Amino acid sequence: MFQDLQSQFLGSTIGGLVAGSIYALIALGYTMVYGVLRLINFAHSEIFMIGTMTSLFILVTIAPTAPFTIFSMIGILLLLIVASALVSGGSAIVLEQLAYRPLRKKGATRLAALISAIGASLFLQEAFGLKIIPWLFDKPGRVQQPAPRFVPHEELFRIGNGVVRTDHVFVIIGAVIVMVVLDQLVSRTRIGRGIRATAQDPEAAVLMGVSIDRIVRITFLLGGAMAGVAAALFVMEYENTDYRIGFLLGIKAFTAAVLGGIGNLRGALLGGIVLGLVENWSSIFLGSAWKDVTAFVVLVLVLMFRPTGILGESLQRARA
Amino acid sequence: MKGEEVAPSNGNPARGGFHPIDGMRDWWADAPHWQRYGVYLALIVLALILPAPWVGSFMSPDSDWTTVLIFPVGTYILLAVGLNIVVGHAGMLDLGYVAFFAIGAYTWASIGTSYGWSFWPTVLLGIFLASVSGVILGAPTLRLRGDYLAIVTLGFGEIVRITANNTDSIGGARGITNVPHPEPIFGVEFFLDPAPYYYLMLFAIVLVIVFSVRLNKSRVGRAWAAIREDEDAAELMGVPTFKFKLLAFAIGAMIGGFAGTIYASKAVFIEPNNFPFILSATILAAVVLGGSGNLPGVIIGAFVIAWLPERFRFLSEYRILIFGFVLVLMMALRPEGILPSRQRKAELREGTGGMGAMGAEVAGPDSEASAEVTK
Numbered sequence: 266m267f268q269d270l271q272s273q274f275l276g277s278t279i280g281g282l283v284a285g286s287i288y289a290l291i292a293l294g295y296t297m298v299y300g301v302l303r304l305i306n307f308a309h310s311e312i313f314m315i316g317t318m319t320s321l322f323i324l325v326t327i328a329p330t331a332p333f334t335i336f337s338m339i340g341i342l343l344l345l346i347v348a349s350a351l352v353s354g355g356s357a358i359v360l361e362q363l364a365y366r367p368l369r370k371k372g373a374t375r376l377a378a379l380i381s382a383i384g385a386s387l388f389l390q391e392a393f394g395l396k397i398i399p400w401l402f403d404k405p406g407r408v409q410q411p412a413p414r415f416v417p418h419e420e421l422f423r424i425g426n427g428v429v430r431t432d433h434v435f436v437i438i439g440a441v442i443v444m445v446v447l448d449q450l451v452s453r454t455r456i457g458r459g460i461r462a463t464a465q466d467p468e469a470a471v472l473m474g475v476s477i478d479r480i481v482r483i484t485f486l487l488g489g490a491m492a493g494v495a496a497a498l499f500v501m502e503y504e505n506t507d508y509r510i511g512f513l514l515g516i517k518a519f520t521a522a523v524l525g526g527i528g529n530l531r532g533a534l535l536g537g538i539v540l541g542l543v544e545n546w547s548s549i550f551l552g553s554a555w556k557d558v559t560a561f562v563v564l565v566l567v568l569m570f571r572p573t574g575i576l577g578e579s580l581q582r583a584r585a
Numbered sequence: 586m587k588g589e590e591v592a593p594s595n596g597n598p599a600r601g602g603f604h605p606i607d608g609m610r611d612w613w614a615d616a617p618h619w620q621r622y623g624v625y626l627a628l629i630v631l632a633l634i635l636p637a638p639w640v641g642s643f644m645s646p647d648s649d650w651t652t653v654l655i656f657p658v659g660t661y662i663l664l665a666v667g668l669n670i671v672v673g674h675a676g677m678l679d680l681g682y683v684a685f686f687a688i689g690a691y692t693w694a695s696i697g698t699s700y701g702w703s704f705w706p707t708v709l710l711g712i713f714l715a716s717v718s719g720v721i722l723g724a725p726t727l728r729l730r731g732d733y734l735a736i737v738t739l740g741f742g743e744i745v746r747i748t749a750n751n752t753d754s755i756g757g758a759r760g761i762t763n764v765p766h767p768e769p770i771f772g773v774e775f776f777l778d779p780a781p782y783y784y785l786m787l788f789a790i791v792l793v794i795v796f797s798v799r800l801n802k803s804r805v806g807r808a809w810a811a812i813r814e815d816e817d818a819a820e821l822m823g824v825p826t827f828k829f830k831l832l833a834f835a836i837g838a839m840i841g842g843f844a845g846t847i848y849a850s851k852a853v854f855i856e857p858n859n860f861p862f863i864l865s866a867t868i869l870a871a872v873v874l875g876g877s878g879n880l881p882g883v884i885i886g887a888f889v890i891a892w893l894p895e896r897f898r899f900l901s902e903y904r905i906l907i908f909g910f911v912l913v914l915m916m917a918l919r920p921e922g923i924l925p926s927r928q929r930k931a932e933l934r935e936g937t938g939g940m941g942a943m944g945a946e947v948a949g950p951d952s953e954a955s956a957e958v959t960k
Contacts, residue, residue, distance in 0.1 A: 305732055364913050373920030376678065380873045383866045384912025391906035516739065516862075523736045554751045561740030568733055569725045 285541025310515020689845020715842020
């Protein structure tokens with residue numbers, strides 16, 4: 266077992282960082298919406314799924330062929346990221362308008378909103394499985410959809426005995442750039458100040474002239490866009506998707522958000538990375554079948570000792 | 586239900602609303618004993634003749650009505666009554682309730698196939714194991730609040746399912762086949778005919794309902810209400826909140842385990858995929874849709890949620906799509922549920938029933954904050 270650890274540790278650390286970056290990007294959407302509305306946006310996983318479908322659609326349409334140059338790789342990846350972010354962000358706004366706003370106006374409990382979110386999630390999954398995927402790709406909707414490769418999955422360099430591939434580098438660099446942009450947006454711009462003010466005290470924010478509806482819309486847009494970026498990177502890295510892809514990734518990302526301290530942007534990043542690493546490390550010992558179990562066991566253990574996550578709650582204090 | 590009498594609406598018709606069933610509820614609140622027992626009797630007679638074929642020809646033309654009444658209808662009702670104790674009474678959000686259902690089902694399936702025990706004592710064992718697992722999950726995590734508890738319970742549900750999937754001694758992903766039927770009791774044979782299972786399920790439901798109602802009217806129920814409304818205040822008033830939360834969790838788990846053993850005895854074959862997260866979500870939807878905290882509402886909610894997809898089986902693959910849409914629509918129209926608890930409704934105007942209002946303070950034109958602005 267010690268031999269396994271030695272030979273696989275660096276490799277699974279790299280795998281963990283890649284998976285963790287994607288978890289973290291999705292977790293940002295959960296955590297931002299939670300910070301502003303105190304609501305678990307359960308349908309966020311479907312926003313991610315819509316992003317993967319957008320990326321897949323573009324990839325299938327342009328059908329990239331080898332050889333891949335560095336410019337074509339970055340160009341295609343940027344196109345996927347921008348398109349998925351726009352479509353996912355747009356879907357998140359529509360979701361907010363249709364499934365959450367009516368409840369918000371009635372002052373409903375968060376439990377009612379949660380049920381509405383579960384309903385929306387089921388609806389979107391089924392709509393894609395039944396109609397939209399067959400329509401987009403001319404294939405049965407309920408099977409795994411393979412994505413064409415546009416970044417070679419080849420060794421770029423090694424750290425010890427851990428192989429770093431081109432796609433790994435793209436995922437990690439892409440995620441870092443997007444997170445820095447979001448961090449700056451939330452901590453430095455006027456919109457970011459509005460978001461933080463609303464998260465801190467909605468009533469005071471209203472009194473100070475913040476338009477809550479606008480802030481909520483922007484929050485959903487940003488969170489959805491982050492899920493879209495995650496989706497583009499996911500399709501590049503794992504090269505497949507299906508209509509239920511959002512479920513497990515959504516649960517993992519939400520776990521990551523809670524692990525870091527929900528409502529806290531930096532917490533979501535930390536939680537995502539920790540979750541990705543722990544999962545991959547544990548599968549050295551236990552095999553990948555138990556990967557998901559260890560993720561949740563770690564969550565329970567962390568929450569036992571840090572009941573509000575690793576970094577604690579609140580969007581306003583620990584900024585993005 | 587005398588316990589649910591509350592102060593009249595505080596003159597806020599926009600939020601309170603008028604319900605045509607209110608008159609019936611007033612009558613019920615004042616009804617003497619003999620009238621109440623008359624209603625109970627009528628309901629039980631109704632339940633006894635419910636599996637009649639002529640009812641089924643309308644209620645479920647595409648599948649066997651009695652079977653539908655056992656699963657999903659009866660099972661969902663049993664689970665919803667159990668989850669209502671956790672969510673509706675104690676105000677804790679449990680997203681992994683299906684784990685207890687699975688533990689009950691696996692208890693009977695593995696013991697019945699491997700050791701050949703009799704069904705009836707094994708039911709008790711299933712209930713016991715489920716409640717123990719509830720305590721094991723609850724003890725370290727019930728200090729968490731709200732959404733943290735929700736994700737931990739969700740995780741627990743997944744842990745149980747994946748563990749069942751990966752453990753070969755209980756069948757792994759293939760599940761357990763040839764789960765035995767219960768032994769005859771009082772001369773009733775349990776075999777292929779669904780009717781005895783229906784009456785077993787009905788007995789279980791009545792038992793659990795009586796248990797739940799009595800419990801909620803006792804000191805325990807008052808403690809739960811206090812915790813639900815304001816946990817800190819309850820703690821300061823001397824309510825041992827942790828103990829009562831754990832109790833709610835364990836009792837909810839017991840009922841889940843009970844439902845699981847009955848389900849397994851009828852099902853013949855069980856596998857980990859019978860217990861997905863979506864089942865937890867569906868049961869929670871039943872509780873909220875019916876009116877969290879109000880038992881008749883919860884039962885109606887569970888019935889509707891279980892029955893609608895069966896009734897519209899002819900829509901085949903569109904059922905779940907429509908189901909999702911109906912959930913969104915119902916919550917938009919009646920966020921407090923079909924038949925909300927009056928006590929909870931009165932509480933909702935002040936507090937948030939333990940669940941917190943979703944941005945109620947930013948709700949819109951009639952919220953307090955904007956009223957301040959437009960003054």
